[in-house]
Amino acid sequence: MNTTTEIRIAELSVGNASDVIVTNGVGSCIVIIIYDRLQRVGGMAHAILPRVKNSPVVVLTRDELGKRFVKYADLAVDTLIDEIVAIGGVKEYFVAKLVGGAHMFSLLEGDKFGIGWENTVSARERLTYHHIPIETEVVGGTVGRNVRFDCATGIVEIITKV
Amino acid sequence: MPTLFQLTENDHDQLRELVNIGVSHAGNTLSRMMEKRITISVPAVNIRNSETTLRFTDKEDDITVAVLLRLSGAIEGYVFIFFPRDTALLLLKELSGKKIRDLRALDKFDRSIFQELGNVITGGMLQGLSKFLHIEILHSVPDVVVDMGGAMFDSLSASMIDLHEEFLSLDVSVCINAEPTDVMCDNGQLSVARMFLFFGPEATNTILKITNDMVNKTVQ
Numbered sequence: 001m002n003t004t005t006e007i008r009i010a011e012l013s014v015g016n017a018s019d020v021i022v023t024n025g026v027g028s029c030i031v032i033i034i035y036d037r038l039q040r041v042g043g044m045a046h047a048i049l050p051r052v053k054n055s056p057v058v059v060l061t062r063d064e065l066g067k068r069f070v071k072y073a074d075l076a077v078d079t080l081i082d083e084i085v086a087i088g089g090v091k092e093y094f095v096a097k098l099v100g101g102a103h104m105f106s107l108l109e110g111d112k113f114g115i116g117w118e119n120t121v122s123a124r125e126r127l128t129y130h131h132i133p134i135e136t137e138v139v140g141g142t143v144g145r146n147v148r149f150d151c152a153t154g155i156v157e158i159i160t161k162v
Numbered sequence: 163m164p165t166l167f168q169l170t171e172n173d174h175d176q177l178r179e180l181v182n183i184g185v186s187h188a189g190n191t192l193s194r195m196m197e198k199r200i201t202i203s204v205p206a207v208n209i210r211n212s213e214t215t216l217r218f219t220d221k222e223d224d225i226t227v228a229v230l231l232r233l234s235g236a237i238e239g240y241v242f243i244f245f246p247r248d249t250a251l252l253l254l255k256e257l258s259g260k261k262i263r264d265l266r267a268l269d270k271f272d273r274s275i276f277q278e279l280g281n282v283i284t285g286g287m288l289q290g291l292s293k294f295l296h297i298e299i300l301h302s303v304p305d306v307v308v309d310m311g312g313a314m315f316d317s318l319s320a321s322m323i324d325l326h327e328e329f330l331s332l333d334v335s336v337c338i339n340a341e342p343t344d345v346m347c348d349n350g351q352l353s354v355a356r357m358f359l360f361f362g363p364e365a366t367n368t369i370l371k372i373t374n375d376m377v378n379k380t381v382q
Binding site: 027029049107115142145 | 311317
């Protein structure tokens, strides 16, 4: 039977073939999913800001479910890699998917680029740095998204409402 | 995490009172516009950061309408007015006579109704605050967004935390058409809108300096 873990803003979780990870209400935050299709392990992070401003940052464990607290997209990529390797993943087989980075309020984020765009760019750059290919991206636009990641298959379902 | 805001209980009381003054003016304007009785809840004062982000307490994937306005002038900040699905449809019917079942079907005209609601509520509130604090506060053209409530809070949190590592969140619920015996909006079923004010550390300090000076003068 599958175990479903919900992560919220600035949280990260990893799982194996019996796990499903979901996160709801993704706006300008970026959801980073890394998956090892051979070992069938992977993880998801819901990062709120693009880059670590004052390093070093200690990654805290959020609760008894083992979720981590990571607010920066670049640090979220690093932490996801470490956490997935720790449960048996092999970095050479990793692929990534990105979801989110929307531009919902032009008043807050300007007309073209904003925090959503910066989050996306930061996640892309960090994945490239680690030589992890981005398999799929559903980023940008002006809509919110719900995301469901099945660690058994690597399938990511995205729900939008408008 | 060290907090930027070392707010005392007295500061909390002053901020709550300030919201009461502002939102009462807004409620008065809204009441005249809609010809309905309006009540408001006790304002909540919270310090938000990435660990205590804004959480959407209802069904976060329900479609809702939100109006965002930027404040400028003597203090800078944001006003966020949030209308849950059912009340957004009710307000639209009351104000334009238009009956629709799905918020996703809002056209340009319908959105302008919510823009106007944002103008009326925020304009009324700023009038009250400006008079009380003796400062000039202006607001921008309202930005209307229709989407999942959770996603809007997600975007707001990200932008606010990007601007200020920590920020002050003041929120209050508004009830329309309350019973004559009701004196206060009870955050629950009757609430038709929720209003948030967001201020960074600089604006918060400016507000508290003014209110503390007022209190000290009164005491003397």
